[in-house]
Amino acid sequence: MSIWFTEKQTKNFGITxxxxxxxxxxxxxxxxxxxxxxxxxxxxxxxxxxxMTTQKDEFVYHEMVAHVPLFTHPNPKNVLVVGGGDGGVIRxxxxxxxxxxxxxxxxxxxxxxxxxxxxxxxxxxxENPRVDVKVDDGFMHIxxxxxxxxxxxxxxxxxVGPAAKLFEKGFYEGISKALKEDGIFVAxxxxxWFTPELISQVFSDVSEIFPITRxxxxxxxxxxxxxxxxxxxxxxxxxxxxxxxxxHDIETKYWTPQLHTAAFALPKFVxxxx
Ligand code: AG3
Numbered sequence: 636m637s638i639w640f641t642e643k644q645t646k647n648f649g650i651t652x653x654x655x656x657x658x659x660x661x662x663x664x665x666x667x668x669x670x671x672x673x674x675x676x677x678x679x680x681x682x683x684x685x686x687m688t689t690q691k692d693e694f695v696y697h698e699m700v701a702h703v704p705l706f707t708h709p710n711p712k713n714v715l716v717v718g719g720g721d722g723g724v725i726r727x728x729x730x731x732x733x734x735x736x737x738x739x740x741x742x743x744x745x746x747x748x749x750x751x752x753x754x755x756x757x758x759x760x761x762e763n764p765r766v767d768v769k770v771d772d773g774f775m776h777i778x779x780x781x782x783x784x785x786x787x788x789x790x791x792x793x794x795v796g797p798a799a800k801l802f803e804k805g806f807y808e809g810i811s812k813a814l815k816e817d818g819i820f821v822a823x824x825x826x827x828w829f830t831p832e833l834i835s836q837v838f839s840d841v842s843e844i845f846p847i848t849r850x851x852x853x854x855x856x857x858x859x860x861x862x863x864x865x866x867x868x869x870x871x872x873x874x875x876x877x878x879x880x881x882x883h884d885i886e887t888k889y890w891t892p893q894l895h896t897a898a899f900a901l902p903k904f905v906x907x908x909x
Contacts, residue, residue, distance in 0.1 A: 644860070697723035
């Protein structure tokens with residue numbers, strides 16, 4: 636007998652994977668958390684029934700969240716990651732030698748605990764001395780920060796449950812205040828096939844706050860539709876005008892200097908949303 640997991644990505648459509656083992660299945664204070672071993676994608680973290688992180692394809696999302704804004708900023712020193720308790724974004728952030736301090740604010744301590752145990756090559760850098768891990772509400776952290784960060788990355792779940800308020804205009808206003816005068820932020824903004832309205836709404840909200848607003852995509856096989864979007868809001872530096880010499884050597888599996896720019900070239904039905 637084999638066990639299969641399905642994430643229903645819409646009411647009528649899903650992704651299904653064969654499960655070898657279930658390590659954890661519990662209700663935390665904030666959400667349902669499952670950690671399983673899949674045959675195809677290695678160990679996998681699922682929150683509220685939605686695929687968050689798999690060992691096989693996590694590098695795409697984590698590299699693209701971190702490197703695009705960090706190479707856009709000429710000298711990022713203080714970085715904040717909201718969410719991201721699996722540690723993948725932090726691992727990528729630390730590849731930038733200019734970063735002196737990276738703060739991670741994750742609301743659910745259980746995500747950190749189980750990621751360290753079952754996704755060690757993703758979460759390992761959470762122990763790095765340049766990292767300050769806080770188990771706290773990211774929304775509150777933003778609301779109480781001012782002029783502190785060069786780059787902020789929002790590595791949230793979907794806009795249901797604990798992350799719903801991380802997709803509101805007031806949150807982006809808070810981010811703008813928490814950033815320094817040439818700061819940049821990026822947020823994962825779901826996919827254009829099943830949540831086009833969300834992309835339009837976030838882009839329009841961010842454009843009203845940040846002079847430079849851009850959308851880019853990456854291919855992530857285990858996320859709904861595989862075509863994932865990220866929205867950047869920037870006060871001064873344009874991700875499309877990064878001088879070539881700023882792209883220092885870095886070990887990656889998805890991001891390249893060419894892709895940094897190419898990722899902003901959008902299919903017509905996606906650019907029509909903006
Ligand atoms: N955060 C965004 C994942 C959203 C996936 N959505 C879904 N499966 N319906 C990922 C966290 C990785 N650090």
